[in-house]
Amino acid sequence: MKSRPSPSCSDFGSESSEPDSKAPEKFESATRRRMAANARERKRMQGLNTAFDRLRKVVPQWGQDKKLSKYETLQMALSYIVALNRILTDTRRPAAPHRQWLDLQLDVMQPESYSCLMRYEHPAGQEYVHSSFPYEFDGHHVHA
DNA sequence: TAGGCCATCTGGTCCT
């Protein structure tokens, strides 16, 4: 898959000249535990990455080509939740038109919360922002 | 080539 930095745990077994008779066993046991811990940590991180992938799928994407980084994913999720929350609150008031709904989202997306995404900035500026929120509203896909 | 992002290893800390 990706990078695999020099497996220093394999170096673990390379120095095996201990005078103490119990030392080799102790060393092997320590090596085994370390390797087991590494495996668990790998598995844990894979679980975390799976969770990030699932989050990426439900969070709005700014351009389909580029995968959001972990940090960007969290920022986007945060903004998304806040936006949805405001929508929920707002719909209790009389008729919020679609346009208002869109503006709402941009309102919530404070610059500091999406500045990390500015590399996707489009020449069309604000227009692009409006057209790049592919979530659904009221059964309609909002991607005008 | 520098900088960003990532995977992995590792040692420390906390919890069961």
Added chain:
DNA sequence: AGGACCAGATGGCCTA
């Protein structure tokens, strides 16, 4: 004691 979680270090890959 052993597992889960975390943060720092390290090194690889990719892009501007």
